Amino acid sequence: MFKKTPVAAGIAAFASIMIAGGVAVADKIDYTAMTPQELAEYLIFEAGGFNLDQEVQEGGTAMQRMVQDDMHKACSVIGGGKPDQATLNEVRTAAAESITYPEGGIQLGDWQRGRDLAWSGFGFRIGHNPDNHDARPVGGNCYNCHQLATDRTGGTVGPSLTGYGKTRGTSDAILKYAYDMIYNPHAYFPCTNMPRFGSSGFLTQEAIADIMAYMFDPESPVNQ
Protein backbone atom coordinates (compact mmCIF):
# COMPACT_ATOMS: atom_id res chain seq x y z
CA MET A 1 0.00 0.00 0.00
CA PHE A 2 0.91 3.58 -0.54
CA LYS A 3 2.91 4.94 2.36
CA LYS A 4 2.87 8.43 3.74
CA THR A 5 6.55 9.03 3.14
CA PRO A 6 6.12 11.73 0.48
CA VAL A 7 4.16 13.87 2.89
CA ALA A 8 6.69 13.31 5.62
CA ALA A 9 9.44 14.30 3.23
CA GLY A 10 7.55 17.39 2.22
CA ILE A 11 6.85 18.48 5.76
CA ALA A 12 10.39 17.75 6.87
CA ALA A 13 11.52 20.00 4.08
CA PHE A 14 9.05 22.74 4.97
CA ALA A 15 10.06 25.87 3.20
CA SER A 16 10.28 29.33 4.61
CA ILE A 17 7.36 31.64 3.98
CA MET A 18 7.57 32.98 0.49
CA ILE A 19 7.48 36.70 0.04
CA ALA A 20 6.19 38.27 -3.14
CA GLY A 21 5.83 42.01 -3.31
CA GLY A 22 6.19 42.22 0.46
CA VAL A 23 3.17 39.98 1.03
CA ALA A 24 3.41 36.46 2.37
CA VAL A 25 1.56 34.39 -0.21
CA ALA A 26 1.86 30.85 1.02
CA ASP A 27 3.49 28.35 3.28
CA LYS A 28 4.76 25.91 0.75
CA ILE A 29 5.75 22.33 1.03
CA ASP A 30 9.12 22.25 -0.68
CA TYR A 31 8.73 20.17 -3.83
CA THR A 32 12.43 20.51 -4.56
CA ALA A 33 13.31 18.57 -1.40
CA MET A 34 11.46 15.50 -2.68
CA THR A 35 12.65 12.94 -5.18
CA PRO A 36 10.65 12.95 -8.45
CA GLN A 37 8.95 9.73 -7.27
CA GLU A 38 8.00 11.27 -3.92
CA LEU A 39 6.71 14.40 -5.59
CA ALA A 40 4.63 12.42 -8.10
CA GLU A 41 3.04 10.41 -5.27
CA TYR A 42 2.43 13.62 -3.34
CA LEU A 43 0.81 15.35 -6.31
CA ILE A 44 -1.41 12.34 -7.02
CA PHE A 45 -2.51 11.44 -3.49
CA GLU A 46 -2.02 14.47 -1.27
CA ALA A 47 -2.22 17.60 -3.39
CA GLY A 48 -5.67 17.20 -4.94
CA GLY A 49 -4.40 15.99 -8.30
CA PHE A 50 -7.37 13.72 -8.92
CA ASN A 51 -10.87 13.06 -7.70
CA LEU A 52 -9.97 9.96 -5.71
CA ASP A 53 -13.31 9.72 -3.89
CA GLN A 54 -15.43 8.79 -6.88
CA GLU A 55 -17.07 5.38 -6.61
CA VAL A 56 -15.85 2.87 -9.17
CA GLN A 57 -17.58 -0.03 -10.91
CA GLU A 58 -15.57 -2.78 -9.19
CA GLY A 59 -16.47 -1.35 -5.77
CA GLY A 60 -14.45 1.07 -3.70
CA THR A 61 -13.17 4.41 -4.91
CA ALA A 62 -11.05 5.89 -7.68
CA MET A 63 -8.13 5.96 -5.23
CA GLN A 64 -7.43 2.30 -6.01
CA ARG A 65 -7.08 3.15 -9.71
CA MET A 66 -3.97 5.15 -8.78
CA VAL A 67 -2.50 2.90 -6.09
CA GLN A 68 0.16 0.66 -7.64
CA ASP A 69 0.39 -3.07 -7.08
CA ASP A 70 3.64 -5.05 -7.34
CA MET A 71 3.42 -5.46 -11.13
CA HIS A 72 2.70 -1.76 -11.61
CA LYS A 73 5.70 -0.80 -9.53
CA ALA A 74 8.03 -3.32 -11.16
CA CYS A 75 6.98 -2.39 -14.70
CA SER A 76 6.92 1.41 -14.34
CA VAL A 77 10.35 2.09 -15.77
CA ILE A 78 11.35 5.65 -16.57
CA GLY A 79 12.12 5.88 -20.27
CA GLY A 80 9.87 2.94 -21.03
CA GLY A 81 12.35 0.06 -20.89
CA LYS A 82 12.03 -3.22 -19.02
CA PRO A 83 13.29 -3.93 -15.49
CA ASP A 84 16.16 -6.38 -14.88
CA GLN A 85 15.75 -10.09 -15.54
CA ALA A 86 15.26 -11.03 -11.89
CA THR A 87 12.38 -8.57 -11.59
CA LEU A 88 10.87 -9.79 -14.85
CA ASN A 89 11.00 -13.34 -13.50
CA GLU A 90 9.19 -12.27 -10.34
CA VAL A 91 6.50 -10.55 -12.40
CA ARG A 92 6.18 -13.64 -14.58
CA THR A 93 5.88 -16.01 -11.61
CA ALA A 94 3.32 -13.87 -9.81
CA ALA A 95 1.28 -13.63 -13.01
CA ALA A 96 1.29 -17.38 -13.58
CA GLU A 97 0.16 -17.93 -10.00
CA SER A 98 -2.72 -15.47 -10.42
CA ILE A 99 -4.40 -17.46 -13.17
CA THR A 100 -7.47 -19.48 -12.29
CA TYR A 101 -9.49 -21.64 -14.66
CA PRO A 102 -13.23 -22.03 -15.03
CA GLU A 103 -14.91 -25.05 -13.47
CA GLY A 104 -15.11 -27.71 -16.14
CA GLY A 105 -12.12 -26.36 -18.01
CA ILE A 106 -11.60 -23.77 -20.71
CA GLN A 107 -14.64 -23.48 -22.98
CA LEU A 108 -15.35 -21.58 -26.15
CA GLY A 109 -18.50 -19.46 -25.90
CA ASP A 110 -20.49 -17.61 -28.53
CA TRP A 111 -18.31 -16.05 -31.23
CA GLN A 112 -20.99 -13.54 -32.21
CA ARG A 113 -21.11 -12.13 -28.71
CA GLY A 114 -17.33 -12.32 -28.67
CA ARG A 115 -17.19 -10.23 -31.81
CA ASP A 116 -19.11 -7.43 -30.10
CA LEU A 117 -16.98 -7.70 -26.97
CA ALA A 118 -13.72 -7.66 -28.93
CA TRP A 119 -14.88 -4.42 -30.55
CA SER A 120 -16.39 -2.67 -27.56
CA GLY A 121 -14.33 -0.21 -25.55
CA PHE A 122 -17.08 0.16 -22.98
CA GLY A 123 -16.33 -0.49 -19.34
CA PHE A 124 -14.62 0.81 -16.20
CA ARG A 125 -14.17 4.35 -17.47
CA ILE A 126 -14.83 6.82 -14.66
CA GLY A 127 -14.12 10.53 -14.21
CA HIS A 128 -16.33 12.97 -16.10
CA ASN A 129 -18.18 10.25 -18.01
CA PRO A 130 -18.43 7.02 -16.03
CA ASP A 131 -19.55 3.79 -17.71
CA ASN A 132 -22.78 2.41 -16.31
CA HIS A 133 -22.24 -1.34 -16.27
CA ASP A 134 -25.97 -1.96 -15.91
CA ALA A 135 -26.54 -0.44 -19.33
CA ARG A 136 -24.09 -2.45 -21.44
CA PRO A 137 -21.68 -5.37 -21.11
CA VAL A 138 -18.03 -4.61 -20.47
CA GLY A 139 -16.00 -5.06 -23.64
CA GLY A 140 -12.45 -6.30 -24.07
CA ASN A 141 -11.52 -3.48 -26.45
CA CYS A 142 -9.27 -5.97 -28.31
CA TYR A 143 -9.47 -4.00 -31.58
CA ASN A 144 -7.83 -1.01 -29.94
CA CYS A 145 -4.50 -2.83 -30.16
CA HIS A 146 -5.02 -5.94 -32.31
CA GLN A 147 -6.17 -6.59 -35.82
CA LEU A 148 -8.67 -9.50 -35.74
CA ALA A 149 -11.21 -10.05 -38.50
CA THR A 150 -10.33 -7.87 -41.44
CA ASP A 151 -13.84 -6.45 -41.82
CA ARG A 152 -12.89 -3.95 -39.10
CA THR A 153 -9.76 -1.91 -38.52
CA GLY A 154 -7.69 -2.86 -35.51
CA GLY A 155 -4.72 -1.25 -33.89
CA THR A 156 -1.07 -2.23 -34.08
CA VAL A 157 0.06 -1.79 -30.48
CA GLY A 158 -0.27 -5.56 -30.14
CA PRO A 159 0.34 -8.24 -32.79
CA SER A 160 -2.23 -9.11 -35.46
CA LEU A 161 -4.52 -11.97 -34.44
CA THR A 162 -6.09 -12.41 -37.87
CA GLY A 163 -6.76 -16.06 -38.62
CA TYR A 164 -5.85 -16.99 -35.03
CA GLY A 165 -7.72 -20.30 -34.73
CA LYS A 166 -7.31 -21.21 -38.37
CA THR A 167 -3.53 -21.12 -38.19
CA ARG A 168 -3.14 -22.54 -34.69
CA GLY A 169 -5.92 -25.11 -34.36
CA THR A 170 -7.83 -25.73 -31.14
CA SER A 171 -5.62 -28.08 -29.12
CA ASP A 172 -5.85 -27.91 -25.35
CA ALA A 173 -2.40 -26.34 -25.29
CA ILE A 174 -3.28 -23.44 -27.58
CA LEU A 175 -6.61 -22.86 -25.85
CA LYS A 176 -4.79 -22.68 -22.51
CA TYR A 177 -2.21 -20.31 -23.94
CA ALA A 178 -4.86 -17.97 -25.34
CA TYR A 179 -6.81 -18.10 -22.09
CA ASP A 180 -3.70 -17.33 -20.06
CA MET A 181 -2.79 -14.48 -22.39
CA ILE A 182 -6.17 -12.87 -21.86
CA TYR A 183 -6.26 -13.65 -18.14
CA ASN A 184 -2.76 -12.45 -17.32
CA PRO A 185 -0.34 -11.97 -20.21
CA HIS A 186 2.54 -11.20 -17.85
CA ALA A 187 2.81 -14.97 -17.36
CA TYR A 188 4.41 -15.10 -20.82
CA PHE A 189 5.46 -11.50 -21.45
CA PRO A 190 6.34 -9.87 -18.14
CA CYS A 191 5.76 -6.12 -18.17
CA THR A 192 3.71 -6.32 -21.37
CA ASN A 193 1.45 -3.37 -22.20
CA MET A 194 -1.59 -5.65 -22.33
CA PRO A 195 -4.10 -5.48 -19.45
CA ARG A 196 -4.63 -8.49 -17.15
CA PHE A 197 -8.24 -9.00 -18.15
CA GLY A 198 -8.84 -11.96 -15.83
CA SER A 199 -6.67 -11.17 -12.83
CA SER A 200 -7.95 -7.61 -12.66
CA GLY A 201 -11.60 -8.64 -12.91
CA PHE A 202 -12.01 -6.57 -16.06
CA LEU A 203 -13.66 -9.42 -18.00
CA THR A 204 -15.92 -12.19 -16.68
CA GLN A 205 -15.27 -15.86 -17.43
CA GLU A 206 -18.23 -15.77 -19.80
CA ALA A 207 -16.81 -12.79 -21.68
CA ILE A 208 -13.42 -14.47 -21.96
CA ALA A 209 -15.10 -17.61 -23.35
CA ASP A 210 -17.00 -15.53 -25.91
CA ILE A 211 -13.90 -13.62 -27.00
CA MET A 212 -11.98 -16.90 -27.28
CA ALA A 213 -14.78 -18.28 -29.46
CA TYR A 214 -14.36 -15.25 -31.70
CA MET A 215 -10.66 -16.10 -31.96
CA PHE A 216 -11.02 -19.89 -32.46
CA ASP A 217 -14.43 -20.72 -33.94
CA PRO A 218 -14.11 -21.80 -37.60
CA GLU A 219 -17.29 -19.80 -38.32
CA SER A 220 -15.85 -16.61 -36.83
CA PRO A 221 -14.84 -13.84 -39.26
CA VAL A 222 -11.40 -13.95 -37.60
CA ASN A 223 -10.82 -17.30 -39.32
CA GLN A 224 -12.26 -16.53 -42.75
Place this chain on the structure above:
Amino acid sequence: MLKKALLALPVALAVGASANADSWKAPEDVLQGLIDSIDSMYLTQSEMNIMMMPDNPALWVADDGRELFHTPRGPNNVSLEACDFGKGPGVLEGAYVELPRYFEDTGRVMDLENRLVHCMITIQGFEPDDPAVRQRHGSGSDHMQLQTYIAMQSSGMAWNPPMEHPLEVAMRDAGEVMFYRRSGIADFNCNTCHGEAGKQIRASVLPHKGTAEEWSKAISWPAFRVGHDHVRSSQHRIRGCYWQMRGPLINPNSDASIALMSYWTDAARGQPAILPDMKR
Protein backbone atom coordinates in the same frame (compact mmCIF):
# COMPACT_ATOMS: atom_id res chain seq x y z
CA MET B 1 -14.57 40.05 -43.57
CA LEU B 2 -13.92 38.05 -40.46
CA LYS B 3 -11.27 36.10 -42.29
CA LYS B 4 -9.53 39.29 -43.33
CA ALA B 5 -9.37 40.40 -39.73
CA LEU B 6 -7.95 37.05 -38.76
CA LEU B 7 -5.29 37.14 -41.40
CA ALA B 8 -4.22 40.62 -40.39
CA LEU B 9 -3.11 39.33 -37.00
CA PRO B 10 -0.35 36.98 -38.12
CA VAL B 11 0.91 39.51 -40.65
CA ALA B 12 1.18 42.19 -38.00
CA LEU B 13 3.05 39.78 -35.78
CA ALA B 14 5.36 38.56 -38.51
CA VAL B 15 6.33 42.10 -39.44
CA GLY B 16 7.07 42.95 -35.85
CA ALA B 17 9.21 39.89 -35.20
CA SER B 18 12.78 39.38 -36.27
CA ALA B 19 13.33 37.08 -39.21
CA ASN B 20 14.74 34.18 -37.24
CA ALA B 21 13.41 30.65 -36.95
CA ASP B 22 11.44 31.71 -33.94
CA SER B 23 9.20 34.21 -35.65
CA TRP B 24 5.48 33.71 -36.08
CA LYS B 25 4.46 31.21 -38.71
CA ALA B 26 1.01 30.17 -39.90
CA PRO B 27 0.08 26.83 -38.31
CA GLU B 28 -0.42 25.10 -41.67
CA ASP B 29 3.11 26.12 -42.70
CA VAL B 30 4.54 24.83 -39.42
CA LEU B 31 2.86 21.48 -39.93
CA GLN B 32 4.08 21.29 -43.53
CA GLY B 33 7.61 22.03 -42.35
CA LEU B 34 7.44 19.15 -39.88
CA ILE B 35 6.00 16.82 -42.50
CA ASP B 36 8.84 17.76 -44.86
CA SER B 37 11.45 17.12 -42.17
CA ILE B 38 10.61 13.55 -41.19
CA ASP B 39 8.82 10.42 -42.37
CA SER B 40 5.88 10.20 -40.01
CA MET B 41 2.64 8.29 -40.31
CA TYR B 42 1.29 10.34 -37.44
CA LEU B 43 1.90 13.74 -39.02
CA THR B 44 0.47 12.74 -42.39
CA GLN B 45 -2.44 10.56 -41.31
CA SER B 46 -5.25 12.98 -42.11
CA GLU B 47 -5.04 14.52 -45.53
CA MET B 48 -8.35 16.23 -44.96
CA ASN B 49 -7.22 17.93 -41.77
CA ILE B 50 -4.03 19.10 -43.47
CA MET B 51 -6.10 20.57 -46.28
CA MET B 52 -8.49 22.26 -43.88
CA MET B 53 -5.80 23.86 -41.72
CA PRO B 54 -6.05 27.32 -43.38
CA ASP B 55 -9.78 27.28 -42.59
CA ASN B 56 -9.40 25.83 -39.12
CA PRO B 57 -12.53 26.76 -37.12
CA ALA B 58 -10.18 27.41 -34.20
CA LEU B 59 -9.10 30.61 -35.97
CA TRP B 60 -12.54 32.06 -35.35
CA VAL B 61 -12.40 30.96 -31.74
CA ALA B 62 -9.06 32.76 -31.45
CA ASP B 63 -10.65 35.87 -32.91
CA ASP B 64 -13.37 35.77 -30.26
CA GLY B 65 -10.56 35.37 -27.75
CA ARG B 66 -8.82 38.50 -28.97
CA GLU B 67 -11.99 40.48 -28.39
CA LEU B 68 -12.37 38.98 -24.90
CA PHE B 69 -8.74 39.54 -24.01
CA HIS B 70 -8.66 43.24 -24.81
CA THR B 71 -12.14 44.14 -23.53
CA PRO B 72 -12.54 45.47 -19.97
CA ARG B 73 -14.45 42.75 -18.10
CA GLY B 74 -15.25 41.39 -14.70
CA PRO B 75 -16.14 43.22 -11.48
CA ASN B 76 -13.00 45.36 -11.85
CA ASN B 77 -13.85 46.20 -15.46
CA VAL B 78 -10.32 45.79 -16.78
CA SER B 79 -8.89 43.85 -19.69
CA LEU B 80 -6.34 41.05 -19.43
CA GLU B 81 -3.64 43.30 -20.86
CA ALA B 82 -2.07 43.57 -17.41
CA CYS B 83 -1.74 39.80 -17.14
CA ASP B 84 1.84 38.54 -17.19
CA PHE B 85 2.18 35.19 -18.92
CA GLY B 86 5.89 35.12 -18.21
CA LYS B 87 7.27 37.66 -20.65
CA GLY B 88 5.84 40.78 -19.07
CA PRO B 89 2.32 42.21 -18.66
CA GLY B 90 0.31 41.80 -21.84
CA VAL B 91 3.19 40.24 -23.80
CA LEU B 92 1.70 37.28 -25.64
CA GLU B 93 4.13 36.73 -28.48
CA GLY B 94 6.15 33.63 -27.65
CA ALA B 95 4.68 33.38 -24.16
CA TYR B 96 2.83 30.09 -24.61
CA VAL B 97 5.80 28.04 -25.85
CA GLU B 98 7.55 28.98 -22.59
CA LEU B 99 4.80 27.57 -20.40
CA PRO B 100 4.50 25.98 -17.91
CA ARG B 101 6.91 28.19 -15.99
CA TYR B 102 7.55 29.44 -12.48
CA PHE B 103 5.77 32.64 -11.48
CA GLU B 104 7.18 34.57 -8.60
CA ASP B 105 3.89 36.24 -7.68
CA THR B 106 2.25 32.90 -6.94
CA GLY B 107 5.35 30.89 -6.05
CA ARG B 108 4.05 28.22 -8.37
CA VAL B 109 4.75 26.63 -11.75
CA MET B 110 1.68 27.37 -13.88
CA ASP B 111 0.33 26.36 -17.25
CA LEU B 112 -1.65 28.69 -19.50
CA GLU B 113 -5.02 27.70 -18.08
CA ASN B 114 -4.04 28.20 -14.45
CA ARG B 115 -2.28 31.47 -15.24
CA LEU B 116 -5.39 32.69 -16.99
CA VAL B 117 -7.52 31.70 -14.00
CA HIS B 118 -5.10 33.58 -11.75
CA CYS B 119 -5.37 36.76 -13.83
CA MET B 120 -9.15 36.58 -14.21
CA ILE B 121 -9.47 36.38 -10.43
CA THR B 122 -6.73 38.77 -9.29
CA ILE B 123 -6.86 41.36 -12.07
CA GLN B 124 -10.43 41.27 -13.34
CA GLY B 125 -11.96 40.37 -9.99
CA PHE B 126 -13.94 37.33 -11.12
CA GLU B 127 -15.05 34.90 -8.42
CA PRO B 128 -13.51 31.43 -8.87
CA ASP B 129 -16.99 30.00 -9.45
CA ASP B 130 -17.95 32.57 -12.06
CA PRO B 131 -18.76 30.74 -15.32
CA ALA B 132 -16.01 32.75 -17.04
CA VAL B 133 -13.47 31.09 -14.77
CA ARG B 134 -15.15 27.79 -14.07
CA GLN B 135 -16.21 26.75 -17.57
CA ARG B 136 -13.09 25.31 -19.20
CA HIS B 137 -14.31 23.37 -22.20
CA GLY B 138 -16.09 24.03 -25.47
CA SER B 139 -15.44 26.56 -28.24
CA GLY B 140 -18.03 28.84 -26.69
CA SER B 141 -16.23 29.08 -23.35
CA ASP B 142 -14.21 32.16 -22.45
CA HIS B 143 -11.35 29.86 -21.57
CA MET B 144 -11.08 28.18 -24.92
CA GLN B 145 -11.39 31.48 -26.74
CA LEU B 146 -8.78 33.19 -24.61
CA GLN B 147 -6.41 30.23 -24.57
CA THR B 148 -6.61 29.83 -28.34
CA TYR B 149 -5.92 33.53 -28.91
CA ILE B 150 -3.00 33.60 -26.48
CA ALA B 151 -1.46 30.34 -27.70
CA MET B 152 -1.78 31.37 -31.34
CA GLN B 153 0.74 34.17 -30.76
CA SER B 154 3.41 31.46 -30.43
CA SER B 155 2.72 29.55 -33.63
CA GLY B 156 5.93 28.46 -35.34
CA MET B 157 8.06 29.19 -32.29
CA ALA B 158 10.06 26.47 -30.60
CA TRP B 159 8.77 24.88 -27.42
CA ASN B 160 11.08 26.20 -24.75
CA PRO B 161 9.72 25.79 -21.22
CA PRO B 162 12.26 27.36 -18.85
CA MET B 163 14.18 25.03 -16.54
CA GLU B 164 15.95 27.70 -14.53
CA HIS B 165 13.94 27.62 -11.32
CA PRO B 166 14.32 24.44 -9.21
CA LEU B 167 10.52 24.09 -9.10
CA GLU B 168 10.37 23.97 -12.89
CA VAL B 169 12.79 21.05 -12.87
CA ALA B 170 11.01 19.33 -9.98
CA MET B 171 7.64 19.56 -11.73
CA ARG B 172 9.00 18.26 -15.03
CA ASP B 173 10.70 15.33 -13.30
CA ALA B 174 7.56 14.46 -11.33
CA GLY B 175 5.65 14.64 -14.62
CA GLU B 176 8.07 12.16 -16.10
CA VAL B 177 7.39 9.74 -13.26
CA MET B 178 3.65 10.16 -13.83
CA PHE B 179 4.07 9.54 -17.56
CA TYR B 180 5.62 6.12 -16.91
CA ARG B 181 3.58 5.29 -13.82
CA ARG B 182 1.35 2.26 -14.40
CA SER B 183 -1.74 1.78 -12.27
CA GLY B 184 -5.40 0.90 -12.27
CA ILE B 185 -7.63 -1.87 -13.47
CA ALA B 186 -6.20 -1.72 -17.01
CA ASP B 187 -2.52 -1.26 -16.01
CA PHE B 188 -1.94 1.62 -18.41
CA ASN B 189 0.47 4.52 -18.34
CA CYS B 190 0.99 7.28 -20.90
CA ASN B 191 3.80 5.25 -22.43
CA THR B 192 1.42 2.41 -23.31
CA CYS B 193 0.22 4.49 -26.25
CA HIS B 194 3.08 6.94 -26.78
CA GLY B 195 6.16 4.77 -26.34
CA GLU B 196 6.68 3.59 -29.91
CA ALA B 197 6.58 5.31 -33.29
CA GLY B 198 4.06 4.36 -35.96
CA LYS B 199 1.66 2.46 -33.71
CA GLN B 200 -2.09 2.69 -34.14
CA ILE B 201 -5.07 2.56 -31.81
CA ARG B 202 -7.67 1.24 -34.22
CA ALA B 203 -7.27 3.47 -37.29
CA SER B 204 -5.56 6.33 -35.45
CA VAL B 205 -1.81 6.69 -35.63
CA LEU B 206 -0.46 7.62 -32.22
CA PRO B 207 2.14 10.31 -31.64
CA HIS B 208 5.42 8.99 -30.26
CA LYS B 209 6.75 10.91 -27.29
CA GLY B 210 10.33 10.12 -28.30
CA THR B 211 9.95 11.59 -31.80
CA ALA B 212 10.06 15.31 -31.11
CA GLU B 213 8.54 16.32 -34.46
CA GLU B 214 5.50 14.16 -33.77
CA TRP B 215 5.33 15.15 -30.16
CA SER B 216 5.33 18.83 -31.09
CA LYS B 217 2.08 18.35 -32.98
CA ALA B 218 0.70 16.08 -30.27
CA ILE B 219 1.04 18.78 -27.61
CA SER B 220 -0.05 21.60 -29.89
CA TRP B 221 -3.21 22.55 -28.05
CA PRO B 222 -5.56 24.35 -28.36
CA ALA B 223 -6.59 22.41 -31.40
CA PHE B 224 -9.89 22.00 -33.18
CA ARG B 225 -10.98 18.40 -32.69
CA VAL B 226 -12.97 17.51 -35.74
CA GLY B 227 -14.71 14.58 -34.03
CA HIS B 228 -15.80 16.81 -31.15
CA ASP B 229 -16.59 19.88 -33.27
CA HIS B 230 -14.90 21.95 -30.55
CA VAL B 231 -11.56 23.51 -29.82
CA ARG B 232 -9.87 21.59 -27.01
CA SER B 233 -7.13 22.42 -24.52
CA SER B 234 -4.13 20.60 -23.07
CA GLN B 235 -6.10 20.06 -19.90
CA HIS B 236 -8.91 18.49 -21.90
CA ARG B 237 -6.41 16.11 -23.54
CA ILE B 238 -5.02 15.03 -20.17
CA ARG B 239 -8.51 14.47 -18.79
CA GLY B 240 -9.37 12.35 -21.83
CA CYS B 241 -6.20 10.28 -21.56
CA TYR B 242 -6.86 9.42 -17.91
CA TRP B 243 -10.44 8.57 -18.79
CA GLN B 244 -9.27 6.19 -21.51
CA MET B 245 -6.72 4.70 -19.12
CA ARG B 246 -9.57 4.05 -16.64
CA GLY B 247 -7.98 6.54 -14.28
CA PRO B 248 -9.71 9.11 -12.10
CA LEU B 249 -10.76 12.62 -13.06
CA ILE B 250 -7.72 14.88 -13.03
CA ASN B 251 -8.16 18.25 -11.39
CA PRO B 252 -7.35 20.97 -13.95
CA ASN B 253 -6.18 23.30 -11.20
CA SER B 254 -3.75 20.74 -9.82
CA ASP B 255 0.00 20.59 -9.84
CA ALA B 256 -0.36 16.99 -11.05
CA SER B 257 -1.79 18.22 -14.35
CA ILE B 258 0.84 20.95 -14.62
CA ALA B 259 3.66 18.49 -13.88
CA LEU B 260 2.53 16.30 -16.77
CA MET B 261 2.41 19.34 -19.03
CA SER B 262 5.87 20.44 -17.93
CA TYR B 263 7.19 17.03 -18.89
CA TRP B 264 5.38 16.76 -22.19
CA THR B 265 6.36 20.28 -23.24
CA ASP B 266 9.98 19.62 -22.34
CA ALA B 267 9.83 16.50 -24.52
CA ALA B 268 8.99 18.67 -27.56
CA ARG B 269 11.69 21.23 -26.82
CA GLY B 270 13.12 22.89 -29.90
CA GLN B 271 10.34 21.85 -32.24
CA PRO B 272 7.92 24.47 -33.61
CA ALA B 273 4.43 24.75 -32.15
CA ILE B 274 1.37 24.44 -34.41
CA LEU B 275 -1.13 26.91 -33.00
CA PRO B 276 -3.94 26.44 -33.30
CA ASP B 277 -3.75 22.87 -34.54
CA MET B 278 -6.41 20.63 -35.98
CA LYS B 279 -6.83 17.06 -34.81
CA ARG B 280 -9.09 14.13 -35.50
